[in-house]
Amino acid sequence: MKTLLSTLALTTALTLPGLAMARPVTLTTTLNNYGGDGAYLALYVTDASGAYLGSLWMAGGKSKYYEHLTDWHRATGGDTAQINGISGASVGAGRTLEITLDLADALFDAGYSLHIDAAVEDMRDSPNEVAVPLTTDGAGKAVAGRRYVASFAYDM
């Protein structure tokens, strides 16, 4: 289990008033057996208009491959400062990535969405693999991704 305080990274992007209140949220991403090497995953948040707000986690250490996380790359211009201190290893087929971080209360039930972009060497790039609205009701409800993610859920 990976536990970290990503409030810092998020607050740099979310300098809204009222963000002081935060709670620990566990993000659980389980990949299906797609039959390829470890997947690169970018987890990030957009606002109601679809604009990029900030990154939550980057699974995959080589920045030269980030361009295959197409939407994240388009939104950030590939800026690795966005994922400073919140990155880890790529996730193998059939494996689960579980991260716990403090997310601001204000992100919930306010039109924000959590996105996952995925990419695997010599396989399809899958931007917007997962896109779920952040709501208190949606917590604990698993959703499937388009190609690589068997299930994704956030628990509070």
Next chain:
Amino acid sequence: MIRALHRWPGLLALALITVLSLSGAALSVFPAAERLAAPRAEAGQTVAALATRIKAAYPGLEQIRRAPSGRITAYWFDQGAPGAAVIDPATGRGVASADPNPAERWLTNLHRSLFLGDGGRIAMAAGAAAMLVLALSGAALVARRAGGWRHWFARLRGPLSGRLHVEIARIAVIGLALSSATALWMTASTFDLLPDAGATPAFPADVSGETGVALNDLATLAVTPVAELRALSFPYPGDATDVFKLKTDRGTGYLDQGTGALLSWAAPTGWARVSETIYMLHTGQGAATLGLVLGLMALGVPLMGATGVLIWLAGRRARPRIRANQPAGRADTILLVGSEGGSTWGFAATLHAALTQAGQSVHAAPMSAFAPDRYARAERIIVLAATYGDGDAPASAKGFLDRLAARDRAPGAALAVLGFGDRSFPAFCGFAKAVAAAAEAKGWRALLPLDTVDRQSPQDFARWGRALGNALGIDLNLDHQPVPPATETLTLVSRRDYGAAMQAPTAILRFALPRARPWQRLTGVGFARFNAGDLIGILPEGSAVPRLYSLASARRDGFVEIVVKKQPGGLCSGQLTALERGDTVTAFLRRNPGFRPDRGRAPLILIGAGTGIGPLAGFVRGNARRRPIHLFFGMRHHDSDFLYGEEMPAWQDDGQLARLVTAASRGARRHYVQDALRTEASEVARLIRDGARVMVCGGREMAAGVSDAMAEILAPAGLTPAGLKAEGRYVEDVY
């Protein structure tokens, strides 16, 4: 230094390099297979036409990729379900699965990281670095051994493992250097150590906001041939701000999905292009044939690893421990050894033991440790020097000549130099001669004149030992057997006698083939495989020192044959010439690959005198291909000494022997074989100009006489025996 640089990376990284090369060789097959299997795009097909075709078949098309092999893959969504397939560009429809090949993926991960992530990548990069060091140091060693880069493909001599190692290396080294250097570049690129990131233009902020342009109206796609395509990504359905993204050999750009306009474009940087080329050279993706060649070369690595370890072990075994070695300052005899493979150390150990037993206090050291100021009590300095390549210093003698040259005067202790070498090389004992010449120039007092040992001959060494003993006033008996050979018992089946009338009894002795054990047949050791010109060592009764004779037969002849002349007082020749049918001798085989007809079709000029006819007759007997052989044979008298005289007419009738010229030194007029050559000068010169190869076998004086005659004969053509020797076209086997 270079040798150490070659040995240690080789031994330490052997396992890693073996895994790298075997997996690399296996991987080299995939790009070629992919290239063969991939459906071809028709010539001149544009990206627009291809995309239109695929889009018609798969309306949810998201991306088209083209691999360097020409394989086109499409990715789409059909009612929320992801789809992917290898596309036939002629139809736009899927023809095969786009899933990665599990075997290729497994091999790739083994090859680049041993399944150990970044740590494994670094380990494999270290393996590649070791490979590169091995390739470069190995190339330098091959060049040094051959006597220069010009002689890169020179003929090799010596034990099989060493020859195999170099044979493979001089072909594979270029591929291995390329593969390892490109591997290091790719690792650096993977770890972001190089500024070779692909240039992607900034995502366009201003788009038309419209959607739905027909693929044919995208001007850029309509002028881009499929052959240049790398990837084309389609905009999200329903997202008017999204664009087409096109990646080709020329760069990356964005296209408007409403107007079809090219919004931005970026060409790859020079670094990125270099990295792409290096990726292609390493993986063979986009250069499948090169990939196969590199893979084939990589297969040589395990063989070179195995033979390399054998060479190293043989070198260790051949270098014996010197017992009771005295400190340099207390020894009265200093023994300096210049050895390349270690065999000269064996002779040094024997000499050290014999001198010690005779009451001397002896210090043995490599020539490179030459330090006369430390030899406080030395009365004599004995140098045993091998030669490397074209007269160079062997490994343990580096720097000796420089140190000697740097001194203002020679050491007071008297000097004896013994050279070790192979007389069939042009620069026989070249380094020992250089040492002797440098010593003489310095005015260094000589204990003994320069002497030589040919091909580790125990007789030569024992003879020199007696001379040394005389000079020191002690009885010195040097009995050195380099590697105790595995002997066999040979039984005499027939003998033919000559020369009785000339008081020089000579016999052609024919022995039965010893039965080869299965493992001998498999490995070809001992008498399981031999050719005329190889050597047979006979251990006479009452002596541990073998005598070497040239073989006059090959294994396929079905017998072992030698020609022996009874030497006055000779122990071994006396025993051999006294053999009766059914008697046995103890013998071993020593290969002599330097004295063997090449595989060419050019004429052979064979020159021999006396018992030297043996191997030459063997070559003629084995000349099944009717290669033109011109045999010059010198003897004492036609009536009594015409060895193989009975067979010669039949060989000539069969075409195995094109011409026979004989010379008799006793009789109406004294005529030596070199005189016969001079008589035939124009014919000999013509043959050699046309590429003929010369092989000389016999006594040392005869060989010198032949060499002088040849020098005269060849001078008008601008050729010399030395020049032909350097080309491997003039070989001698003298005794």
